[in-house]
Amino acid sequence: MQNKKTIVVVGASRGIGRAMVEQLAANPNHTVLALSRNTKAMEEFSELENVICHPFDLESGHLRQVAEGIFAEVESIDILINNAGKLINKPFAELSHDEISSCYQVNTIGVMHTVQAVLPKMLEKGGHIVNISSMGGFQGSVKFAGLAAYSTSKAAIASFTELFAEEYKDSKVKMNCLCLGAAQTEMLEEAFPGYEAPVSAEKMAEFIVDFALNSNQWMNGKVLPVSLTTP
Template sequence: MITRVSIVTGASRGIGMFTAKALAGVFGHHVIVTGRQVAKLEALANTTDGAMTVAPADLTSEEDRNELYRIAQQCCNSEGHHFFGIVHNAGLLVAKPFDELDEQDWTKMWEVNVLGPAMLTKTFTKMLGDSLGDGYGKKHLVAISSMGGFQGSKKFPSLSAYSATKAAIASLAECWAEELGSVGVHSNALCLGAVQTDMLGEAFPGLTVDIQPEQMGHWIANFFSEQYTFFNGKVLPVAGHDPG
């Protein structure tokens, strides 16, 4: 029996947390959850059905990325366990008008939203290449982007830097499909619309939308685990509602 080992970044709250819960509890993955809030990650693992390993990390740190690789190797040493992929969910939003954004704002969002996922994927390229993945050689990378980074979508004030970084990670997902496709890696970006998360509330105070993080997390887990096979190198809008 094959057990797929997968990583969910930014798993301490919101969409990442519910994606990890669904992957472990519904789809049978051994999920490595990572983020900076250790207590929340441990609480998640303790309240989730299925296998889950807590691996606190700052993904902008090379040392932490290498430690995450070591933990994944340990998980894959169990019989029948194969590395399947990564849900790049971790993100940072600094909502400021364009003329108030300083270099530090741009740098922080670039490091978390683009550079971190890029370097984490680079760290795992050998494992992705060597792994049987789903048992048939297929692996999957998913970049959680935003409708703000989707070409032609409606744009919003104070989200210039965030939207630019989300466009960049979506483009990276397209490139990974080309660069890693020879070893069986599928790579896609999901451009999410409005979901009722803390991040949405901070960017659009008082806004309420119908889609809850539990719903979106389950949808992402299903796509990542089961429904991806006809998609590779795609940037997909996943939006029931855009704030406006």
């Protein structure tokens, strides 16, 4: 029997998200909803017949309704990967209210509203929600000066993962959170010019795709570091 899956990738226009869409779409049993603000950057996905692109801004005031409208197009959703992220690298004392707020809107609040919107499409059949956090948001990890808004908003989504899993533990919806170490993407290059990450966007995407497709059988509410650094 064919194992058809509908998979949503938020933050699909570049970096790890873009690589995930390409990898997921390589399986013809997958229908991939690719969501991002930059629709021009997603134009190449039109060559992939099982990818549907939608403009999507996590900072939109009506985010939940926008997401519900997009998700209404499909019968059910098996996997949601909350991959979009906003990083501001700036000394803590110089961060404006708007900058802190914007990081939280994209990295935390927007994710929570997207999850609210996806639930009606997931509760009956069950599914897996994967939140992409950062090692900087992982308790006890090495911290980087300048990332107060980014890393705390990523820590919040890790905490949300544990909370959600508890609240929905009797349902068939599972949620886990991956705290990524450095991967070579435009976000990393913009934030830390010249830094060379040990992992490519494609390799990181391979890990997340496999995790998203399979790990809900064994894990729920887990916050996992995905990093080559020790300890």
